[in-house]
Amino acid sequence: MHVDLNTLYLLLIGTLFASALMTLWERRVHPKRSRELGILAAGFATLAIGCAAASWRRELPGALGSALSNLVIVSGYLLVLHGVAALNGRKYVRLSLAVLVLLALAWVIAGTKWQDVMWMYPSAIPISVASGMTAFELARGDGRKHLQAQQIAMLVAGTHAVLYAFRALILPWLVAKFGFDFLMTASKVTMYEGVLYSVVLPMTLLRLVRDESHGQLLQQSQTDFLTGIGNRRWFFEQGSRVLGEGGAAQPVSLLAVDLDHFKKINDRYGHETGDRVLKSFADIARSVLGPDALLARIGGEEFAALLPGYDSFRAKEAGEALVVAFGGTTTLSVNGVGVEATVSVGLAQSASASALVELLAAADQALYRAKSLGGNRLVLAHADAASAAA
CATH class of the missing domain: 1.20.1070 (Rhopdopsin 7-helix transmembrane proteins)
Structure with a gap:
């Protein structure tokens, strides 16, 4: 043509x-x-x-x-x-x-x-x-x-x-x-x-x-609007991907975190101050845990962080550093009053690529024990809970 x-x-x-x-x-x-x-x-x-x-x-x-x-x-x-x-x-x-x-x-x-x-x-x-x-x-x-x-x-x-x-x-x-x-x-x-x-x-x-x-x-x-970190959906999608890609070659640790007495902070200082406390924690957690951590807000005052490549010793150091860093921080309320808050942390570790839900459940059990002991601390998951997650 x-x-x-x-x-x-x-x-x-x-x-x-x-x-x-x-x-x-x-x-x-x-x-x-x-x-x-x-x-x-x-x-x-x-x-x-x-x-x-x-x-x-x-x-x-x-x-x-x-x-x-x-x-x-x-x-x-x-x-x-x-x-x-x-x-x-x-x-x-x-x-x-x-x-x-x-x-x-x-x-x-x-x-x-x-x-x-x-x-x-x-x-x-x-x-x-x-x-x-x-x-x-x-x-x-x-x-x-x-x-x-x-x-x-x-x-x-x-x-x-x-x-x-x-x-x-x-x-x-x-x-x-x-x-x-x-x-x-x-x-x-x-x-x-x-x-x-x-x-x-x-x-x-x-x-x-x-x-x-x-x-x-x-x-x-996939982002939590208040804190700017990942939300629950993002955490489970990315966390499952990391566990699936890592296989048994690298250890994986998970921190389950809950702010202590957060309801009292909201009742006493108001929800806007409570939001400031949540933002403050998210900023500190990002700084302490670093860019490789999968950090997300998975509930009201509940957070989780997946740490690829962290064995239990290294993850314990990171979790305790987070407890100390946040516990030593004062957040200003709407009226300019300093608000002190603490966190409880549960740590579960799996040397193999276990299911994320099971790993989080083990960390949650450790978190509940940390809160029952008065909070402001990190507790490791029991050996039986960790093995159940593995």
Whole structure:
């Protein structure tokens, strides 16, 4: 099937406008990314306008039509770069202005005499640079490197950059060797790839924003709103995964923690002060137990911490350090009165990958004994309870 360049141009213009409208519509669904999506939509629309102008560039005198359409097209690519960079909290305003100024100067120097050469080859350089930097920004992708959509978008932008670098730097030599027919073939390949770019890149960027939003919602559903640590659901999901992956090769310890006399604190100082005490404990526990601990609030004043790689001796040290650290802390009430609180801790340890529910049950039994002894202490699970959990 024979498809000429004009048909490909029309297809490219249509897909770019459609991508711009879809990206613009997506702002309604993802208001937190409204600005970034707006920039991307403007980029795709600008590319469409530039491609439309390119098909009519011969109607303007001299090199004006080619220069203007090239500047508009490059502006579209720079807007796409700016939109992707905005997803990472960065911007390229000064660089974009510098690229456009240099490109305009290049067209002035080329003039009418060299406009065809300028259009075919050097005009591709800023497109390659902008697309390459877009791929680079996608590769940086703060916190999103695991998303499949990001990897696809990076591949598309990177391929686009390589193709236009080839057009600017290598194609002139090949055309000189093989003739004008090779240039026409290369132009069709460029347009085919451009159509794919106009469809795949916008779709993957939209998918990227959706995946990011889904990840944020998932994180919110697994986070305790008050303390900012994991909730019960997150603890059992992540804890079961850790136990399943660890096998019998590493010891696993679990701390079951309960704030002593917490109801009295609420009754005496009010629930807002009680919330402050819970937040204070969560902050101290994070500091004492470190980033590798799976720390969660699993009930009102009940917390749990799974410690992968901790044997009973090391876990006992960590648990006792937590008891001492929190017991020596004073939390200010709403009225500015210092509130002292303590915690009781139950410790269960399993050298094998036991079920999390059984390990938590053993730690809970030890916790109840700690509270029955007056609280503000750590108690190890009985050997029979620990073995039942193993």
